[in-house]
Amino acid sequence: MTTIVGLRTKYGVILGSDRRASKGFFIGSKITQKITQIDDTLAVAVAGQLSDAEHIIKVAKAERKLIELRRGFPLTVKESARLIANLAYSGLKNYQPYFVELIVAGVDSEGGQVFVADMSGAITGEEFAASGSGSPVAYGVLENLYHNEMTNDQAKQVAEKAVSAAMERDPGSGNGIDVLIIPSIIQVQQKEKVK
Amino acid sequence: MLPAAAGYDRAITVFSPDGRLYQVEYAIETVRRGTLAIGIKSKGGVILAVEEKARKLQISNVTQKIFQVDDHIGVAAAGYIPDARTQVDHARFFAQSNRLIYDEPVDVEGVAKNIADMAQQFTQYAGVRPFGVALILAGVDANGASLYLTDPSGTYIGYDAVAIGAGSDQVTEFLEKNYKNDMTMEEGAALAMESIYLVSEEKTGTRHIKMAMIGNEDKIMRKIEEQEIEKYASFSRERQSQDQPSK
Numbered sequence: 001m002t003t004i005v006g007l008r009t010k011y012g013v014i015l016g017s018d019r020r021a022s023k024g025f026f027i028g029s030k031i032t033q034k035i036t037q038i039d040d041t042l043a044v045a046v047a048g049q050l051s052d053a054e055h056i057i058k059v060a061k062a063e064r065k066l067i068e069l070r071r072g073f074p075l076t077v078k079e080s081a082r083l084i085a086n087l088a089y090s091g092l093k094n095y096q097p098y099f100v101e102l103i104v105a106g107v108d109s110e111g112g113q114v115f116v117a118d119m120s121g122a123i124t125g126e127e128f129a130a131s132g133s134g135s136p137v138a139y140g141v142l143e144n145l146y147h148n149e150m151t152n153d154q155a156k157q158v159a160e161k162a163v164s165a166a167m168e169r170d171p172g173s174g175n176g177i178d179v180l181i182i183p184s185i186i187q188v189q190q191k192e193k194v195k
Numbered sequence: 196m197l198p199a200a201a202g203y204d205r206a207i208t209v210f211s212p213d214g215r216l217y218q219v220e221y222a223i224e225t226v227r228r229g230t231l232a233i234g235i236k237s238k239g240g241v242i243l244a245v246e247e248k249a250r251k252l253q254i255s256n257v258t259q260k261i262f263q264v265d266d267h268i269g270v271a272a273a274g275y276i277p278d279a280r281t282q283v284d285h286a287r288f289f290a291q292s293n294r295l296i297y298d299e300p301v302d303v304e305g306v307a308k309n310i311a312d313m314a315q316q317f318t319q320y321a322g323v324r325p326f327g328v329a330l331i332l333a334g335v336d337a338n339g340a341s342l343y344l345t346d347p348s349g350t351y352i353g354y355d356a357v358a359i360g361a362g363s364d365q366v367t368e369f370l371e372k373n374y375k376n377d378m379t380m381e382e383g384a385a386l387a388m389e390s391i392y393l394v395s396e397e398k399t400g401t402r403h404i405k406m407a408m409i410g411n412e413d414k415i416m417r418k419i420e421e422q423e424i425e426k427y428a429s430f431s432r433e434r435q436s437q438d439q440p441s442k
Contacts, residue, residue, distance in 0.1 A: 062291040069263055069287050 003134030003166035003173040004034060004045040006103035006114040007146060007155045008127050012183040013105040013112040014152060015045045016159030018134065018167055019176040030175040038064065042080055042106035043180055047132035048119070049099035056091075056098050060084045077106040081115035081123045089121025101131040107184040134166030134173035141165050152181050218325055219318050222347035225327035226274035231360040232260060233390055234271060234331035234342045236376070237383030240410040241333040241340045243271040244387035246360075246395055246403055258405040261418070265290040267300055268334035269407045269416040273360035274347075275327030282310050282330060282345075300414075303334040307343035307351040315349025329359045333407075335414045356386075362394025369393055380408060385431040388424075392431070401425050 004017045017034040020027055032050070037043045038061050046053035060083050068074045075083065081104040091098045097119045104115045104123075116129045128146045130138035141162040150158070156179050167174045211217055231246040249255035262270045262283040268290065272279035289309045293301035310330065317323050325347040332343040344359065345351045356374045358366035369390055378386065384406065392398050406419040406427070 058295055062295045065265070065294075066287055066291050069265070070284065 001134075001172040002034060002047040002132030003130065003138050003163050003170060004047050004103055004132050005130045005138050005142065005159050005162045006045060006105045006116075006126070006128065007142070007150075007159055008105070008112045008114045008148075009150050009152055009155045010111070010148065010184075011152050012107055012181060013043075013114055014155045014159050014182075015043055015103060015105050015180045016156075016163045017045050017178050018163055018173040019178065020172065020174045021050060022172050027175070033178065035178055035180050037180065038080075038106075041074070041108060041182065041185075042077060042104070043182060044084070045103040045105070045131075047101045047103075047135075052098040053100045053102065056084060056087050056100060056102075059087060074108075076108045076110070077104065077113040077115065078125070080104060080106065081117055085117040085121050085123040088117060088119050092119060092121055103129050103131055105182065107182050112182070112184045130162065130166075132173065134163070134170035137166040137169050138162040152183060156181055216318060216348075219348045222274075222325040222327045223329075226329040226346065226359060227361070227363070229273035229275070229328070229360040230260070231358065231362050231366065231391060231394060232271040232273040232331055233356075233358045233366060233370075233387050234333050234344075234354065235356045235370075235374070235378075235383045235387050236333075236340050236342050236354075237378045237380050238376070239380035239383075240335060240408060240412075241269075241342055242380065242383045242387055242406065242408050243269055243331060243333050244384070244391060244404065244406045245271050245273075246391050247405055248403060255402060256421075258407075258418070261405055261407050263407075263416050264306060264332070264334075265294075265300060266416065267336060267409060267414040268303055268306060268332060269409060271331045271333070271407075272328050273331075273363075274329055278326040278328040279330060282313070282326060282328065285313060286310055286332075300336060302336040302338060303332055303341040303343060304338075304351075304353070306334075307332050307345055307353075311345045311349045311351035313349075314345060314347060318347070318349060331357055331359065333409060334416075335409050335411055340409070340411055358390065365394050366390045380410065381427065381430060382434075384408070384419075384427040385434055388427045388431040389435060392428075399428075401428055404428075 007014045021029040021032040035045045101118045114126050115123045117123045128142045145158045163177045233244045235242045245260040264286045286306050290301045329346040342354045356370045401424040409416045
């Protein structure tokens with residue numbers, strides 16, 4: 001189905017994904033974009049039913065903008081993850097679940113954060129996460145290579161390794177790797193202070 | 196002063212014998228008595244400028260009269276500002292719905308029409324009153340830069356430059372004489388400052404003036420900081436002294 005990964009470092013967050021969209025045993029697309037950048041500070045990686053994922057993300061994007069304009073300041077990463085999870089929860093409770101598992105990653109005044117939101121409507125904050133059919137293999141790599149003193153570039157390489165390994169062994173994942181780095185704003189400022 | 200017109204100002208669903216909707220006209224009077232708001236279209240984008248009369252202890256570094264509808268659309272209001280907040284909220288919702296349904300930023304005229312249609316409805320039902328506010332919608336969309344004025348009657352008209360609120364007649368006359376459609380953003384902003392100083396009680400200083408701009412290039416509404424407003428104020432003073440021949 002998919003492999004997606006999300007990692008947090010002291011300097012931001014990294015999302016990685018493969019590019020295969022499978023329709024049963026057929027490869028529907030080899031160039032699927034599974035990471036959606038909502039704005040400069042937030043992005044979502046999707047696994048599962050791509051139409052459900054696209055819908056939930058579009059609605060969340062619109063609600064996010066509306067709340068930001070109404071209250072005057074943007075949503076935090078946690079608030080955005082909660083917004084998406086609430087949509088998934090109402091889907092579940094209305095017997096029309098969104099068949100998705102999403103990794104919501106972004107940066108705000110608390111630094112980089114990674115949340116996993118699934119179709120039950122639960123969110124969990126993680127240092128690193130993987131989702132989709134290739135996730136067990138990806139977790140194997142992440143458990144081994146992740147540590148929280150990494151730089152963004154090191155985390156990018158770990159993300160690529162995790163997705164790459166999953167693509168080797170999971171027929172539902174393949175056709176290329178996409179990686180997105182969202183650097184944290186406050187860490188950059190702290191670095192400049194030291195100089 | 197408008198006459199009370201013997202009972203035809205009570206329910207707005209009723210036309211008067213001389214074919215007028217008095218409640219709508221009274222609402223337009225509310226706009227005329229509000230503080231000044233100006234919109235100017237320049238070669239580089241659109242400018243919104245307002246005069247705000249803040250009380251002494253009021254926290255006046257936040258604007259009360261300029262609102263953001265979406266990344267690329269801003270609004271300046273004159274009249275009964277709480278009514279403006281309702282209309283702006285409606286516009287914000289409309290703008291996001293448009294993005295959700297069509298995957299496109301909404302066009303400025305579309306927002307203007309939507310607000311105007313809503314305002315019109317409030318002139319045709321019993322038990323409601325019209326909105327007591329006029330909005331200058333400014334934005335940059337696929338058609339370029341646009342300025343639209345909506346008023347309590349539900350009219351919406353596109354402009355190159357427009358002024359509403361107290362002093363707007365004088366400012367409109369001034370703009371009609373001095374507006375040029377090949378002005379830069381800076382010149383447009385200076386013209387806006389000159390217009391405000393023309394009718395304001397405070398002829399200097401910038402604490403009573405708030406401004407926002409949307410550029411053709413980035414299509415993002417930007418609230419202008421006080422320092423930049425001061426820059427345009429001094430720019431406008433230079434323009435004024437250039438226009439007048441030295442004695």
